[in-house]
Amino acid sequence: MADTITPTISLALYRYLCQHIVGTEDHVKRIRMMNAVKDRMDSTKNITFITSGSFGEGLQMRGSDLDVMYLDTRFEVFEDVKPRFNPNKIYFSMERDDVKPGYTQLRLEYITSQHNGENYYSSALYKQHFIFDEGLTIHGPCITDEYEQTDTAFCFHCKTWVSTAVQWITRSSNAWPSHNVKENVIKHGVILVPIGVKGSPKEDLEWRVSFSVGEKLLINTFTHTQLLCYVLLKIILKDVIATYSDCKDLLCSYFMKTIIFWISEELPQYVWKPDNFIPCFMRCFSRLVYCVEHSVCLHYFIPENNMFENKIEGRGRKILLEKLYMLYSYGWRCILFSDQISNFHGSRWTFHIETHKLYVNDVEKILDSNFLFLANFAFKTRTVNLESILKNGILQIMMCPQSSIKDLYKHYMSMCFSARAQIIPLESTFSNNKYRYKQYKSCLSTLLLNVYHDAVSGWLMVASLFYKTKQYRKALHIIGYSISKCTPEKLHHHMTMADIHYKWLKLQSFQRKSLVYLQKNMLVDFVSFVMNSTIIPDELGMEESMFPSTAYAYFLNCLCHYHINNVRQCQDSLQYLQLTIEEKHLMPQILLRAEAYNLLGIALQLLGDTDSARQAFLQSAELC
Numbered sequence: 001m002a003d004t005i006t007p008t009i010s011l012a013l014y015r016y017l018c019q020h021i022v023g024t025e026d027h028v029k030r031i032r033m034m035n036a037v038k039d040r041m042d043s044t045k046n047i048t049f050i051t052s053g054s055f056g057e058g059l060q061m062r063g064s065d066l067d068v069m070y071l072d073t074r075f076e077v078f079e080d081v082k083p084r085f086n087p088n089k090i091y092f093s094m095e096r097d098d099v100k101p102g103y104t105q106l107r108l109e110y111i112t113s114q115h116n117g118e119n120y121y122s123s124a125l126y127k128q129h130f131i132f133d134e135g136l137t138i139h140g141p142c143i144t145d146e147y148e149q150t151d152t153a154f155c156f157h158c159k160t161w162v163s164t165a166v167q168w169i170t171r172s173s174n175a176w177p178s179h180n181v182k183e184n185v186i187k188h189g190v191i192l193v194p195i196g197v198k199g200s201p202k203e204d205l206e207w208r209v210s211f212s213v214g215e216k217l218l219i220n221t222f223t224h225t226q227l228l229c230y231v232l233l234k235i236i237l238k239d240v241i242a243t244y245s246d247c248k249d250l251l252c253s254y255f256m257k258t259i260i261f262w263i264s265e266e267l268p269q270y271v272w273k274p275d276n277f278i279p280c281f282m283r284c285f286s287r288l289v290y291c292v293e294h295s296v297c298l299h300y301f302i303p304e305n306n307m308f309e310n311k312i313e314g315r316g317r318k319i320l321l322e323k324l325y326m327l328y329s330y331g332w333r334c335i336l337f338s339d340q341i342s343n344f345h346g347s348r349w350t351f352h353i354e355t356h357k358l359y360v361n362d363v364e365k366i367l368d369s370n371f372l373f374l375a376n377f378a379f380k381t382r383t384v385n386l387e388s389i390l391k392n393g394i395l396q397i398m399m400c401p402q403s404s405i406k407d408l409y410k411h412y413m414s415m416c417f418s419a420r421a422q423i424i425p426l427e428s429t430f431s432n433n434k435y436r437y438k439q440y441k442s443c444l445s446t447l448l449l450n451v452y453h454d455a456v457s458g459w460l461m462v463a464s465l466f467y468k469t470k471q472y473r474k475a476l477h478i479i480g481y482s483i484s485k486c487t488p489e490k491l492h493h494h495m496t497m498a499d500i501h502y503k504w505l506k507l508q509s510f511q512r513k514s515l516v517y518l519q520k521n522m523l524v525d526f527v528s529f530v531m532n533s534t535i536i537p538d539e540l541g542m543e544e545s546m547f548p549s550t551a552y553a554y555f556l557n558c559l560c561h562y563h564i565n566n567v568r569q570c571q572d573s574l575q576y577l578q579l580t581i582e583e584k585h586l587m588p589q590i591l592l593r594a595e596a597y598n599l600l601g602i603a604l605q606l607l608g609d610t611d612s613a614r615q616a617f618l619q620s621a622e623l624c
Contacts, residue, residue: 009332010277016344017228019361021235025224027362028058030515031372032220037408038375041392041416044385046074048157052212054253055371057219059231062340063238066150066371067142069191069212077106077158077192085110092121092156100197101164102305103206106156123194124204130154141195141208149374155210156192162209165190165301176264181221185214199310211301218261225272229281230260232335233288239338240327246319250312258307259287261300278332285334289324292317360505364497366515373493380415381530381544383423389416407516414452418461419530421446426468426534440469443535454525455490456482456549461527463556464535472560479557486550491522492586524586527552539602548587550580551596558603574603594623 018024023031035051035058042049050056053067076083079094092106099105106121127138135146142151161169169182177185191213196206219227233256242248263284264272272280291297295312299305312320327334335341366372382389393413397406424443426436447465451458459482466475489504504510510518519525528546529536536542537559547555558573581587581596601616 006278007275010279011275013332013335013344014225014228014274014277016341017231018224019358021340022059022228022231023362023365024358027365028224028227030058030362030366031055031060031369032058033405033408034372035375037396037405037412038379040396041389041409041412042379042382042385043392044388046072048073050213051375052153052216053151054234055375056216059227060365060369060371061231061234061238064371065144065148066374067153068150069153069155071155071157071191073157075156077156078109079158079160079162081160082109087112094158094162095120096164099202099206100200100305102209102299102302103197104192104209105202105205106192106207120205122204123196123207126154126194141193149370153193155194156207157189158192158209159189161186162190164209164304165211167303168301171265174265174267175269177218177221181217185211185217188213188217190214209302214301215257215261219257222264223269223272225274225277225280226260226264228277229272229284230256232281233259233284235338235340236285236327236335239340240334241320241323244319244323246316247323250316250320255291255297255307256288258297258300259284259291262298263287281335282332285328289321289328292321292324359511360497360502363491363505363515363518367491367493367495370494376415377528377546379412381419381528381546382416383419383530386416386420386423390420404514404516407514411453411516411519414450414458417446417450418458418528421450421461421465422530422533422535424534426465440465447535452520454519454523455485455521456553457525457527459485460549460553460556461535463553464527464537467537467556467560468535470563472564476557476560479553479560482549483553483557486524486553486586489522490524490586491518492524492588493526494588495586496588524549526592539606545595546592547595547599548589548592550586551577551592551599554580555599555603559606562606570607574600574607577603590623594620597623 022028035056039049039051048071050069050071051067052069054061054064055066074088075090075092076086077092077094082093083091085091089110090108090112091110093109094104095107096104108119108121123141127141127143130136130143130152131138133146137144137146139151141155142153144151169186191210192207193210195208196203200206219230222230234253237251237253237256241251267280267283291308292312295308295317296306297308297312299307327337330336336344390413393409393416397409397413400406400409421443424439424446426439426443443465444462447458447462450461459478463475463478463482466472466478488498489500491501495501504522510522526546527549529540529544531544532542536545537556539559554573554577558570558577561567561570561573577596577600581593581600584593587593587596597616597620601613601620604610604613604616
């Protein structure tokens, strides 16, 4: 009986994870592609930008951070063969004497036409160099922001494969990974991450050899079943094992990834299929138990590095084993200890999930992704290296043969044009002045390229330019058009979908379109101003800020009518602004509602109602 049920339960669990946690295979590929496009556009001559961690793998795991790597390409690391020194670069050689496998010291070999070879570069001091703000702290090899949402690792690159991992090239005779994938992994070399072996006498001088780019390439070759097994291991770790205080810091996600890699090398690819999902997962979980039993978890690329050495031992290991034995005794049902999966019942999940349902779930995951929200906000407000970002985008559009990827580049370029326009010097009047008029036209044409990434916010930036240059009637025309597009079926970040949204997204006309098309026509994004923006209304100051589009539209409407003495229309706009805030129309995030109250307070103050303005400001502060 169990043999006949297992494939059915496997398929049901597979579908459950696709619908509720991970998304479909297409969704994961979409996230990866979006990250790849942003990374390519963000990278400059001196910095290579890499989105890493779970989100870099196409996953959006609860409790994870947004992980980013910056490779400073002005620094280059080599192992045995010295490259021809470029006078514009700094070169380090690897020195692994008396260092644990997988780690190295970096000896300075060449800097500004001088050969050195005697000094070592401190990983600890290198990280300290990036603590330029009170809110930043060191977290392992990374710098963490004050909200603990983004981990940034500043690293160096070694373009060649390292000798300690040479055996990986010839070790596996199985189909995974394929020869072409291996060659691609090797071609990318390795990364040197600023962290040493904990407790080592040379800890502050040691650097870890990281294969994170190669690991991303390997994970990208996973079947969706492999990926879901990896996800389940991470969920069991975070939601169950880590809840026991004695086990909290013993295991990490990297160990789960390592186990999946080893088993993927052992099993033929045809085994990793949806109706065999549970046996595949249980094999992975069994390997985790075995590793803890024997205190052995060999690094996938450098097996000489036992990552459990001096870590999984003593009383902690004993308690961890007890918990793992207990979980393993439940079989696959051990996953039900996670609150993310606790409502799964195999018998209820044996039905076929319609394609449009999975599509809607994928859209929900895109909208609810805090990682994507954070990454996009950082991207669209970035004023550093803007010219380089736009040049990269244009170059990729010219080179890329796939129209869907070209559209994605155009989408992100549209985001960038907002920040680009806001740093163009602009005066409030421009008549009879050719230079000012040229600057105005440049700003306007740039903003018109900003209207392609969502349905509303780009047009409101155009209205802001007209307001700033005292063209109030033009601004009102654009605002009216923007407000007309803020209809109930529109989508926005962190929303809870209603029936109207499901009905629209189930339409075949939408499901045949790309995510870029969906965002352009259905998404109402927030309005964002960079620091010292030249088009932000004077009433808002010069700080970096973001506002919900609906509230900002009525606020700007109110300001325009105020300046042309349309008293009644000004009051009407104010009432619409209040009603929009009360109904939370297209603004579910607390911080955006706080900013909306701030807009209301400024408008009330402008009209002389100081008591009501004070109440609005207090409500804004309370939400913050």
